[in-house]
Amino acid sequence: MTYLNVRSSSSAAMRRRKPLLCALSILKPDFILLDEPTNHLDNIGIEWLESFLKRYTGAAVTVTHDRSLINAVSDIISELSPHTKKFAHFKGGYKHYLEEESKRRLRLIEERRFQDKELKKLKSKTAQAQSRVKARIVRSGSDRDKLSYNNKEQRAQKGITGLVNQMSDKVEQLNDNLVEVIPERLQVSFDFDGLSAFSSLLGITVVEVSKSYQKQIFANVSFTVAKGERLIIQGPNGSGKNTLNRILMGLTEPDHGSVSISGNAVVGYLDQEQENLPLEKSPLQLIEEDTKINASRQTAIRNFCDFGIYKWHDLKTPQKNLSVGCRRKSQLCQIIMRKSSILVLDEPTNHIDFPNLEVIEDALLTFPGIIIATTHDRYFTEKLATRVIDLSNYGSK
Ligand SMILES: Nc1ncnc2c1ncn2[C@@H]1O[C@H](COP(=O)(O)OP(=O)(O)OP(=O)(O)O)[C@@H](O)[C@H]1O
Ligand SMILES: [Mg+2]
Numbered sequence: 001m002t003y004l005n006v007r008s009s010s011s012a013a014m015r016r017r018k019p020l021l022c023a024l025s026i027l028k029p030d031f032i033l034l035d036e037p038t039n040h041l042d043n044i045g046i047e048w049l050e051s052f053l054k055r056y057t058g059a060a061v062t063v064t065h066d067r068s069l070i071n072a073v074s075d076i077i078s079e080l081s082p083h084t085k086k087f088a089h090f091k092g093g094y095k096h097y098l099e100e101e102s103k104r105r106l107r108l109i110e111e112r113r114f115q116d117k118e119l120k121k122l123k124s125k126t127a128q129a130q131s132r133v134k135a136r137i138v139r140s141g142s143d144r145d146k147l148s149y150n151n152k153e154q155r156a157q158k159g160i161t162g163l164v165n166q167m168s169d170k171v172e173q174l175n176d177n178l179v180e181v182i183p184e185r186l187q188v189s190f191d192f193d194g195l196s197a198f199s200s201l202l203g204i205t206v207v208e209v210s211k212s213y214q215k216q217i218f219a220n221v222s223f224t225v226a227k228g229e230r231l232i233i234q235g236p237n238g239s240g241k242n243t244l245n246r247i248l249m250g251l252t253e254p255d256h257g258s259v260s261i262s263g264n265a266v267v268g269y270l271d272q273e274q275e276n277l278p279l280e281k282s283p284l285q286l287i288e289e290d291t292k293i294n295a296s297r298q299t300a301i302r303n304f305c306d307f308g309i310y311k312w313h314d315l316k317t318p319q320k321n322l323s324v325g326c327r328r329k330s331q332l333c334q335i336i337m338r339k340s341s342i343l344v345l346d347e348p349t350n351h352i353d354f355p356n357l358e359v360i361e362d363a364l365l366t367f368p369g370i371i372i373a374t375t376h377d378r379y380f381t382e383k384l385a386t387r388v389i390d391l392s393n394y395g396s397k
Contacts, residue, residue: 021049034062038069039350042236042376065353067379070094084180094379098358105182112179119174126167133160198341198369202227202263204248209257211243218244219395220257225387227263230364230371232381235391241374242272244391245346248372261342265370266292268340270331272347272374279320283330286319292338300337307333325351332360341369349377 021041024032038046046069053060053073064070070077071093078087079101088104090097203226210219217240225231235241246252248259249269261267269276278286287293287300295303304315307329319327328351335343343364349357361383364371375381381388 021045021052025052028058030058032056032058032060032062034060034064036064037062038064038066038376040237040347040376042239043234043378044236046376046378065349065351065357066377067094067354067357068377068382070097071379081182083182094354098354108179108181112181115174115178119171122167122171122174126164126171129160129164129167133157133164198227199263200227202265202341202369203261204265204342204370204372205260205262206248207258207260209244209247209254209259211240211247211252211254216395218391221389221391221394222257223389225370225372227370228368228386230367230373230384230386232385232388233372233374233391234376234381234388239391241391242346245269245271245344245372245374248344263341265342266338266340267342267344268335268338270328270335270343270345270348272350274324274327274331277319277327277331279327280318282316282318283322283326283333284315286330286334287337290334290338293334295337303333303337304330323351325353325356328352329356343367343369343371343373345371345373345375347375347377348373349375349380 021037037049041049046066050069050072053062053069060073062069062074074093075091077090077092077094077097079090079097080087088101090100092100203224205224207222209221211217221244223231233241233244243252247254249267250259271277281289283304284297284300287295287303288297293300301315314322314326319330322330328348332348348360352360357380361380364384371384373380373384
């Protein structure tokens with residue numbers, strides 16, 4: 001058995017995944033277990049992996065959030081429900097899973113409704129029968145008639161007690177096998193109050209921006225994005241996507257060129273490595289102590305609930321002790337609450353689960369400002385992009 005550890009958390013180590021993945025085609029294992037193999041892989045790496053898995057004749061188990069990969073290669077999706085703590089299996093790809101998952105939820109609701117009705121009926125019948133047992137008072141007697149009457153009564157009571165026991169067993173059985181209903185998907189509702197008032201002049205213009213470190217990263221990047229547009233920035237690993245985002249945010253100086261932002265824009269940045277996130281602060285502190293947010297504690301809590309961070313314990317826990325996905329959601333919540341008109345999102349779909357992703361994407365589709373997102377997620381790109389630029393076309397060497 002060969003163990004290739006393709007699971008890692010640091011970005012640099014993620015980039016070392018490529019040679020590890022290539023080793024798969026040389027070692028030709030009979031069974032492959034892959035843990036989030038496409039995180040931080042660029043399009044070339046993802047396409048390579050996808051075509052490898054399509055050709056691969058052994059058994060592969062992949063833990064992944066990559067919906068396009070699932071659509072392309074999966075025969076069966078096994079979802080571990082956070083509610084029931086059990087696996088549910090769905091044949092086919094991601095789109096089929098989405099349809100089936102919601103059908104299944106409705107089926108479970110129906111089944112549970114039926115069970116609850118049955119339970120109510122059984123309980124009331126049991127109670128009725130029980131009251132009959134109690135109501136019968138056996139007369140004492142010494143003559144034959146009284147004795148025979150009492151015998152009859154005892155038999156009748158025995159029958160009723162048996163029935164009560166039978167029904168109680170059924171109630172217990174039904175209680176043990178109650179279908180667990182999966183709650184409805186979280187409805188992310190961004191607080192868009194006042195956002196419709198974004199200036200029609202809102203825009204971001206990048207003119208001939210170039211950057212080198214030891215070598216040239218990119219040169220002469222130019223584009224303009226206007227209100228209502230959603231630009232996706234793509235490029236292989238190391239092509240300078242983070243660097244460009246940092247230049248847009250004013251965190252890194254370009255060697256040449258300029259970035260101008262118009263229309264009283266507020267720019268919100270979801271960074272890839274969460275460098276800007278104060279990990280000592282809890283999600284609630286993040287919002288309450290942010291001078292750019294003037295919202296009540298109640299509004300903050302409501303917004304966090306909308307983002308799926310709803311446990312009181314999570315809201316009060318320092319973010320260093322929360323999952324990366326949870327931290328990302330609280331960061332996104334902060335950006336939205338700052339009423340940002342331009343969202344610069346670096347790998348926004350990493351670490352967020354399917355149902356949440358779908359609702360976050362649907363919400364982003366209604367965002368009235370500008371979205372500039374850097375992503376390798378082909379599903380996200382297909383769903384949201386109004387335009388795509390590839391940094392490998394800008395002279396990265
Ligand atoms: N502050 C810095 N000093 C020196 N080199 C840097 C610095 N920041 C980035 N680089 C280099 O610039 C190149 C582009 O890095 P960047 O992180 O922008 O790429 P990326 O496209 O976001 O990559 P990935 O897809 O892996 O996230 C890399 O070779 C990186 O090592
Ligand atoms: Mg990057």
